[in-house]
Amino acid sequence: GENVEQHPSTLSVQEGDSAVIKCTYSDSASNYFPWYKQELGKGPQLIIDIRSNVGEKKDQRIAVTLNKTAKHFSLHITETQPEDSAVYFCAGEPNAGKSTFGDGTTLTVKP
Amino acid sequence: NAGVTQTPKFRVLKTGQSMTLLCAQDMNHEYMYWYRQDPGMGLRLIHYSVGEGTTAKGEVPDGYNVSRLKKQNFLLGLESAAPSQTSVYFCASSFAGGHTGELFFGEGSRLTVL
Numbered sequence A: 001g002e003n004v005e006q007h008p009s010t011l012s013v014q015e016g017d018s019a020v021i022k023c024t025y026s027d028s029a030s031n032y033f034p035w036y037k038q039e040l041g042k043g044p045q046l047i048i049d050i051r052s053n054v055g056e057k058k059d060q061r062i063a064v065t066l067n068k069t070a071k072h073f074s075l076h077i078t079e080t081q082p083e084d085s086a087v088y089f090c091a092g093e094p095n096a097g098k099s100t101f102g103d104g105t106t107l108t109v110k111p
Numbered sequence B: 001n002a003g004v005t006q007t008p009k010f011r012v013l014k015t016g017q018s019m020t021l022l023c024a025q026d027m028n029h030e031y032m033y034w035y036r037q038d039p040g041m042g043l044r045l046i047h048y049s050v051g052e053g054t055t056a057k058g059e060v061p062d063g064y065n066v067s068r069l070k071k072q073n074f075l076l077g078l079e080s081a082a083p084s085q086t087s088v089y090f091c092a093s094s095f096a097g098g099h100t101g102e103l104f105f106g107e108g109s110r111l112t113v114l
Helices: none
Strands: A004-007 A010-014 A019-025 A032-038 A045-051 A056-059 A062-067 A072-077 A086-092 A105-110 B004-007 B010-013 B019-025 B031-037 B043-049 B065-067 B073-078 B087-094 B109-113
Touching (some): A010 A019, A045 A062, A072 A086, B004 B087, B019 B087, B031 B073, B043 B073
Antiparallel strands (some): A004 A019, A032 A045, A062 A072, B004 B019, B019 B073, B031 B043, B065 B073
16 A cells, blocks of 8 residues: 655744755655645634656645656745644555545744 | 535444435536545545436446535445544545546544444
């Protein structure tokens, strides 16, 4: 089955700096890669996703890049703000209904 | 529009007791899922359903049962709770699986087994 590894597990940045979170996956059949943000006491919420026919996708301050050859994808957050502080999860989905999540990255943005 | 609603939000059980978590979605989604979240281990899929009347095992199904008698509801049961099942449980739904499906999550149910 799919195995998704996520790094780092914790990340602390100064407000205004950029943050990068990286994930690798094992199943070459995976071709949908979402990123979820989980705020304290809430369920995860999709913030951006990418499909395998695209190398990069951007939505305002967040972007995701995908390298299918190397089997890794990354989340980039620019101009970080305190409200970006949360736990971020990547996922890979090789089969319908079976997303595999990374272990999460706790991002802290210091004002 | 409530989205995905989980009940109860908190529960404390003694070892060996049984309970059922209820998930309801009002988005007419075909797919529904139960995940558990433990510290440092991300979200692990317990069981899922690709439509009314169907269920399938996920990554960590042992000790749990599920039912999807109605499209909008997905129930997670623990027949004989164990301390290892102390966790936060999340229900999710999606319009479809297979590379198209944003997951919509509930707010979680925190279960403690003593």
